[in-house]
Amino acid sequence: MNNIKIKAYGKVNLSLDVTGVRDDGYHVIRTVMQKISLHDDVDVTWTPSKTDKIEISLDCNRPYLPKDSRNLAYQAAVIMGDSFGEKAGGGKIQINIEKRLPVAAGLAGGSGNGAAVIIALNKLWKLGLNTRQLCRISSDIGADVPFCILTQNTRYGCALCEGTGTELTPLRSKMRKGILLVKPSFGVSTREVYKGIDKCIISQRPDTEALVKGLKEINEQLIYENMVNVLEEYTLDKYDEVKCLKEKIKTETNAEKVLMTGSGPTVFGLFAGVSEAQKACAAMRAGGYEAYWATTL
DSSP states (O other): OOEEEEEEEEEEEEEEEEEEEOTTSOEEEEEEEEEEEEEEEEEEEEEEOSSSOEEEEEEESSTTSOOSTTSHHHHHHHHHHHHHHHHHOSEEEEEEEEOOSOTTSSSOHHHHHHHHHHHHHHHHTTOOOOHHHHHHHHTTTOTTHHHHHHHHHSSOOEEEEEETTTEEEEEOOOOOOEEEEEEOSSOOOHHHHHHHHTTSOOOOOOOHHHHHHHHHHTOHHHHHHTOOBTTHHHHHHHOHHHHHHHHHHHHHSOOSEEEEOTTSSOEEEEESSHHHHHHHHHHHHHTTOEEEEEEBO
């Protein structure tokens, strides 16, 4: 087997709390992340050669995305080659990415691509590494990559992520919802938001334990009461379009809950069923917005 195709699923943050700052400047967080059905396709091919070097080539259907070490999928291939290249031998890693997830949207699109490459090379090279080991390797690439490995390589679709986001507690959530995702026409710098949040007064924080309990029991009241993203304090104040978008989804659709995911700028709404999310998506697209629909997984 020299080729593997993996679905790199996106995510939304059902809650996000910032609890401190480490000495190295990284923020300490507690966030519950949920896998969604919208995904990229990542195709990885390994072609052995008689040389002792590993070459990496990356192609993508979005021509404006970087195809070098600025891309997390490329970085993942580098780390795997540096760590296990001696066992794999020489050859070429060819990565082809079919993007469906919007870029720079807070949906872990790039992180999911990196996770897919790590999982694929583990199988192609017959390394036999388990999910925990893969998560440990991937933590140096990005904070969301371990969660993406967990949800791509196991049946878990939800997890509590702590520390810098790389300390995972898998959750067995039975929540089944339709999702509307709407992304403004610009991106938001994660670094900017985390730097700015230190100067914000946080008016509401999630009760993470209550949210976890609600997910296990399918208690929607507990879930929705504690779906709070503290990063909204900065992003919604700094970017009025994101604030207006959240209000528009709340007032013009029948979403049961509306929240920004990650540091933004994407705002998502949860719906009782898929058809409601699809109708809301069509209405947002008709209004000129970049909108998508999905389901929780």
